[in-house]
Amino acid sequence: MLPFVYPMDNHSVITLFQRMLNHVDTRLVDHGFRVAAHADHMLQELYPDCDPLIRRNLILTALLHDIGANKTDEIDNLLKFETDSSWQHAIYGYLFLLYFSPLKDYADAVLYHHTNASELVNFKLDPLLRDMAQIINIADRADIYLSEGHSWESLHHELQNANRFDQRIADALLKHQIQYPMSEEQLYTQELHVLLTGIPFTQSEVDQYVKMAIYCMDFRSRYTVTHTITTTTISREIAVRMGLSDALVQKIVCGAMLHDLGKIGIPVEILEYDGKLNEAQMTIMRSHVTLTEHILHGLLDDEIIQISLRHHEKLNGSGYPLGLSEKDLTLPQRIVAVADIVSALSGRRSYKKAYAKDTTIALLLSYSQQQLIDVHVVDCMIEHYDDILETAHQHAQELLNIYQMIQDDNYALQLRLASEKEAVL
Numbered sequence: 001m002l003p004f005v006y007p008m009d010n011h012s013v014i015t016l017f018q019r020m021l022n023h024v025d026t027r028l029v030d031h032g033f034r035v036a037a038h039a040d041h042m043l044q045e046l047y048p049d050c051d052p053l054i055r056r057n058l059i060l061t062a063l064l065h066d067i068g069a070n071k072t073d074e075i076d077n078l079l080k081f082e083t084d085s086s087w088q089h090a091i092y093g094y095l096f097l098l099y100f101s102p103l104k105d106y107a108d109a110v111l112y113h114h115t116n117a118s119e120l121v122n123f124k125l126d127p128l129l130r131d132m133a134q135i136i137n138i139a140d141r142a143d144i145y146l147s148e149g150h151s152w153e154s155l156h157h158e159l160q161n162a163n164r165f166d167q168r169i170a171d172a173l174l175k176h177q178i179q180y181p182m183s184e185e186q187l188y189t190q191e192l193h194v195l196l197t198g199i200p201f202t203q204s205e206v207d208q209y210v211k212m213a214i215y216c217m218d219f220r221s222r223y224t225v226t227h228t229i230t231t232t233t234i235s236r237e238i239a240v241r242m243g244l245s246d247a248l249v250q251k252i253v254c255g256a257m258l259h260d261l262g263k264i265g266i267p268v269e270i271l272e273y274d275g276k277l278n279e280a281q282m283t284i285m286r287s288h289v290t291l292t293e294h295i296l297h298g299l300l301d302d303e304i305i306q307i308s309l310r311h312h313e314k315l316n317g318s319g320y321p322l323g324l325s326e327k328d329l330t331l332p333q334r335i336v337a338v339a340d341i342v343s344a345l346s347g348r349r350s351y352k353k354a355y356a357k358d359t360t361i362a363l364l365l366s367y368s369q370q371q372l373i374d375v376h377v378v379d380c381m382i383e384h385y386d387d388i389l390e391t392a393h394q395h396a397q398e399l400l401n402i403y404q405m406i407q408d409d410n411y412a413l414q415l416r417l418a419s420e421k422e423a424v425l
């Protein structure tokens with residue numbers, strides 16, 4: 001795997017997830033944070049002596065509980081209070097935490113966060129995680145319900161369903177009522193902030209979280225699974241071959257990894273459209289750069305952010321979103337722009353097949369002749385084409401293996417959970 005070192009702290013990582021999840025669906029803005037705020041109160045009530053590190057990680061798990069919900073049809077389901085068919089996003093969320101995050105030990109709480117209390121007792125689970133699954137479940141249902149304008153009194157009534165909700169845990173929520181709609185201060189209580197940032201993430205934790213955020217976006221479409229890793233590997237290989245310093249190569253790697261993060265907010269139908277996008281669809285597709293800017297703003301070194309945001313700018317000023325030209329575009333930005341194109345050309349997309357080496361090279365030459373991309377970067381790419389693509393392919397294959405394992409696990413878990421559910425009924 002490529003070495004990544006993201007210069008980010010707890011606050012930037014958490015803000016990145018918050019902004020990203022807010023772009024998935026406007027109806028779920030700050031939902032994860034509100035669930036985390038409720039969950040923290042409940043946890044303090046039920047486990048007052050909980051170890052601070054475990055508590056931080058449990059609250060992060062609550063914050064990220066919907067990380068698997070990135071397809072609209074599932075979100076429609078989640079927004080209904082009475083929903084009982086929400087396994088899919090719970091399974092995906094669980095697998096993401098398991099494969100990519102430092103929260104592996106807590107992933108069960110996400111897997112079972114839509115499981116009825118009466119069924120939960122039948123699963124072999126750590127008691128704390130079983131409670132956490134119910135804490136997230138109740139906090140989540142409470143947020144959906146209260147956000148619709150209902151009162152705490154009627155929520156109290158709804159929660160009096162011992163089959164669905166563990167009454168001991170529901171009582172813990174009802175003890176700490178937060179006013180709705182929640183104000184900024186209520187959302188970011190000093191206490192919650194201290195909890196989430198008080199114990200700094202290790203560099204390895206930061207890197208894992210950011211990688212999870214990126215793959216969560218890439219995995220939305222089967223055509224883009226390896227796009228980011230391929231673009232990043234190609235960028236890195238070109239940068240090293242052009243003799244850039246290690247520090248700059250590292251910035252290029254970070255910028256390339258984050259370059260398409262805003263695609264989290266682009267509908268899957270557009271990402272997977274199997275033809276030429278019309279003008280309106282193209283405008284939506286192009287907005288991914290602005291979304292990336294919203295997500296990354298203020299969270300990283302500006303040089304890294306600008307590498308991410310300028311990959312669709314062209315030397316002759318015909319690119320987007322700003323129509324910048326040659327004098328504004330640095331070498332690292334030009335490298336990522338070329339790598340992004342090579343990744344798209346050499347890979348299969350919903351609207352095209354993978355192009356062979358000859359076609360890709362011919363197109364690169366023509367783009368550089370038209371003053372769209374940098375001729376020196378293109379020369380380096382062409383000179384080392386086979387080696388660079390070979391390395392990119394290796395990294396892509398490692399990720400594809402994980403993607404395939406997640407698909408297989410997803411299928412196996414669906415079968416297992418369905419049969420366990422049946423056994424319970």
Ligand SMILES: [Fe+2]
Pocket residue numbers: 031065066078140
């Ligand atoms: Fe939720």
Ligand SMILES: [Fe+2]
Pocket residue numbers: 259260288311312
């Ligand atoms: Fe892009």
Ligand SMILES: [Fe+2]
Pocket residue numbers: 227231259260340
């Ligand atoms: Fe891209």
